[in-house]
Amino acid sequence: MRVLIVSDSHGEGELLQEVVNREQADHVIHCGDFCTESAQLPGGFATVVRGNCDWVEVPWEAQWEGGGIHFLITHGHRLQVGSSLLPLQYRAQEVGAQIACFGHTHIPLSERVNDMLLLNPGSLVNPRGGFPKPSYAVLETSGREDVTVSYFTPDGELLPGLGGKFTVIKRK
Template identity: 35%
Template sequence: MKVGIMSDSHGLTSEVEQIKLRHQAEVDVFIHCGDSELEKADAVMERLLAVKGNCDYDAAYPDYVVETIGDLRLLVTHGHLYNVKMTIMNLSYKADEEQADIICFGHSHIAGSEMIDGRLYINPGSIRLPRNRKEKTYAILELKKKEAIIQFYDVEGNIVTELSNTYTFN
């Protein structure tokens, strides 16, 4: 199972479409972690499991979504409601509450992944306004039994090797 993860596109449409087209044959589910600034009904948002960010005004977006993928529970949220720019502690409480194994979020525009207390936190960065890196990034998560392989890409589709990693769930 592969999950495409993007966030903080802030009005971009062609880039979102290009990412979806580039990976459509390999990705089972596409996620948008908020701040698309597009209506949920917009054709660009089709086939995207999307949540509401602080710059999204369409009430059709939920604040968060929990999905079960195989044996793992995935929590998707933007992060602004959990103050992720300061700490992920509040987000970790939400992950506890939802019994999430993988947490996908945006808001900070800082790409990265980290395993903390047996939970995998993924921020795909921003495909419009990245912070702490020059590359505009998104990610693809591949789940194989208890292994998670996360590959980060720049908006042109090149792998960003130094951000990519493999994690094992207990």
């Protein structure tokens, strides 16, 4: 299974569509702040949540299960991810998620905490926190318990030093 994870595309609907078309993922997750009309969002095979800059009525939070993995998807501003990831961890535990996808900070992150993976794809257009390039993430399952997370620039260039291989106990 191949999952494209994006966030904070801030009105760049055409760029978002280019990335979606190039990656040919089985599922797309957008962690909010898309800031476009709903017609510019990926359709059908996507889970999209609302960010603090969005006006389109989509859920503030969603859950999705694919490949035996339970995902929590949120923008993160309502969980104060800019200050601490602890509320996000608690929410993921509460819903039984193995992977918590979030945005808002514009800083790429993939970190295993206890029994879950916290994953921020960064911003598709506006990096922050000293990170020099915009980014998105691709998660691929490999084997029974492993996932690989890779980060790319919007033009498809691999960003070395980010992501990696993580163990996630899949559900049967």
